[in-house]
Amino acid sequence: MVLDCMCAHAKATGDGTKSFILLLAALLRGIQNSAHMHRKGSWTGPGLRNLANRLLAVGRKELDEAIIHKITPYASLCCSRHSYKREGSILDLLIAGYISGRVAIGQAEILKRVLCEFYHKVSRDQDAVETISFIHSHFSLLHTPVTGLPIGSSEVIEGLVVTRDWSVWTELQGPVKALILYESFGPTIDTAGDNISICVQQDWLHRTESIMKQKLLSLLDSQVHVLLSSVKQPESVVQWARLNHIALLEFVDSAQLDLLSNISAAETLSHPPLQHLVTLKYCRRVQLGGHRYACLGTVLHTHTLVLCAPAPGLLDQTVCVSQGVFAMLQHLSRTFQSSIPAADQSQSTLSTQDLWGGIMCGGGVLPVGGLFEFLLHHFLLNERNCGDPECCRLLAEALLCVPRTLYSHNQRSFLNIQTCFLSDLKQLDRAKSPDLKFGLGFSESSELAPCLESVSGKQQLVVSVLQCLHRLLCVGAILHTRSPLRTGPQTHSEEDEEEEEGMKEHSNST
């Protein structure tokens, strides 16, 4: 169940899986300790459920308060203080913040550069939120993995790369019409199942041939020069393509064909089902790491992210991180979009500058390194109007485990940073224009602005953890069954149940 919750959270924000477990564990530990301190015994079932409900309520109410009144102003102040003057660099820093720690040290810089380049090339003055959502939802089709090369060879190339070579290749000039096919041109007999019989009549040889001939002739009439097929075409089609100087690409991923027909405003042909006509800017062959692939230029300037790594395992990691970057950005931009008033939204598009500038000024991002946790901790403990001090204290204490783990290699540095943060905060309360050192405090070595992370992602993390905790604490008993449960789409494996039971016992024993 914990895993399910965590995965759901990761899917939504693309970030925070490790913090999720840390925070959950810290909360459980906190609950255990508080039981020891106050009641000597353990929490009773109803007591636990009550606590869970109260914590969830704190998560709903106090968290929003904290974000609005404390964190957002601080974040916007923080960002305006530091050298993020150019809005473009916000994206760089966000991506850098996400990547660092997920890939090796030397590779983060390269990967960040390529991902930013990819974003900017895809976006090209279009709506920034839509661009991110487009990249996020089609990421698997918009990147091509290549092994055997250093990560530094990663690049962004124009056009949509199909990881197949042309079956028939001819040099074509200028915009060309392409036909998208999902079926074989030949007689389809293998689709009907096992019990097929073929009726052999007079002239059978010529009849099958002539049907195909007719189909192909109609293609020539419609000026098609490229055939893109998701299936293998019969040899006679290949031969026909060669004779008529038509480029043929077989075994294209059908999802990629769908994407192509979507972005190029395909014209669907009425007569044979499932055929689309699109216009391509060009057709090319590209050589990537010892493979020859096809590259299709769309009218809309689609770009493909070519990700390289020396070995497959490393490549998977790079691909996952790159995909995660856009999940994180999507969450951030969606949250920002829903936060601006409806009147503003009616404006046609949100340019890249507007979006990132808006996010920055609106306090949507904070420097990495536990600042969010420190701020929330401080707010929960020190604001007088809190309705449920016990729960606030529980949550506040648990929050600190994230920065504590972040600086676990050196306990002193954690304390230093906390002190530094507190003195900053005092200054902030005293003066109107404080000199905020925090955020730069622990990257002494470099003069660069610190990396950024999304506030909304962090907020979602706290909410998700509290929801998960609620579910966990509300479990009254666990029943083991011998047959698999078929109540819903999620079936719990035995292992999960055992784990749950362990958790239950753990919290019961408090």
Add this chain to the structure above:
Amino acid sequence: MSRICKRKPAVCTDEPLSDSNICQKIALLRNILSTSYGPTGRLKQIHNNVGGHVLTTSTSTALLKRVDMSEPLLKLISTSVQHHTACYSDCGLFMGIFMLRLIENTQKYNVRTVAAAKSYKRLVEECNMYLKGDSCGCKVSVDFSSCDSLVALARSMITSKPACMLNSRETQHISSLIAQAFLYSIPCNSPGVACFGRTVTIGIEGQPVSDSSVFPGLLVDVPEMLQLADLKRLGSGPFKVVVFSASLSGDMSEVGDVILEIHRGVDPEFDLLQQLLKLGEQVVKDKVSLFACQKVVHPVLQHYFREHGVVVIERLGLALMEPFIQISGAQAVASPCSPVPAEAYGLVRGLCFQSCGSRELLHLLPPKDAAISTLVLCHRNETMLEELKMTCQRAEHVLRLTLREPYALPGGGCTETLLATHITHMNQSTATITAAALGVSHSEFLMAVKAFCSSLHAVALSLEHDGQDCLIDLTYAHRWVSDIYPRTSARQTCGCGLVEDRSDLEKTPLNSACHTFSPVFLENTDNQPRILDSFSAKLNALNVAVEMANFVLDVKYIIKDIN
């Protein structure tokens, strides 16, 4: 009822590189690779425990493909080398030795992982800059106006594969054949975007290597019942050609495994044969002299063609279809049911018999612009032939890489010593600034430079297996081997052959400490390096090796599922 097995918990290893067992295995792999390196590298025999094929090789590709790694880290290292060689065909052993040495040296000098990763990244960038820059004294331009450097590149590749078992004369012969095959594969005077041709390799076992040769055009097995007289009767070329990709066997196998419901009075087999004969008639009427088919041709049709003096090649196979189409300009006909379109016919310039060792082959002479050639390789036994075939294919690929980057690097360990000297010298004065910029301490950075350069030296040292001392000269920074029995006839040269020995050339053993210096670029020399390595392959190997080493050093925890 199915039995439910309790899942075993995953095995976790903390700090894998401090585990002596894993370190031992890394050292073993490094030892295997470095003992295989170079012209005098020791061969490795790979057996499995149930008998069967025994492989003798010293190449990284063949070795790593067949050796199963038990440790996840070693598996990763092995696959990364294999993926490099899949792209570049060369420098696999270099990459492996350098990477493993770098890992071991980092451990040995006790450099922090973070500091090591940052420093190595920086150093490999310096290497890239140096090698790609114009002022690089170590790079050799490939001169396409003569074939010397191409042959030298090919020869270096063959000499570094001792399992080919060639003597120096045979090596020279094979390397010139490779250069020749490469030149044949470049299309001349073709308009528009040029596309590489292809070299078809045929291996013949049990013949001396000197019988190997390269032919422009395509060599195929002589069709059954084709006599010399038949060719004579054809007269002189060019001959009209047709090629079928469809089966002309006349049975209905292509329909698949289905029930046939046949109307009364219809005989499908007979119909098909009639269709084939009709096709035959057309082909004969169109004055075709060579009829080729990827698959089987019906015996009756074959007989018909023979009667009309048409040469039939059947069962050409998928691999030869593409070269056949390229050489003849024909287009594969996919169906016997419709007449052959006029555009589908092609031409060959002539047909003749070619006897290669024990085998008689039919030679299809290409028209002038077809970039297809056939490399016939002969060797004494199967294992050596296999290694030779693979080496030749890789060498040709390496030659192709020179078209993208027309450079080569001096071989024989000289590039490694030069690079190491350059890197040491470069970072001598600027170490403080660089270390500060990287955010590492000065001493850490110096240690990292030392680990990096001694790993490069280790590669150069791996070339020597006979107990001779490896030296480095203190002027040009090339690698030398101390000659125990000085040859009187020729003057001694360095590893790559660029620098000639002089009495005033100061040398020192490679692994000993010496003062740093900037290598002098040898100008105005008539000497050409005898041994050249691929520029693109070595550059990629260097980069990938550093990246992998950094990654392996960074692994703090291994979780292995053993279910």
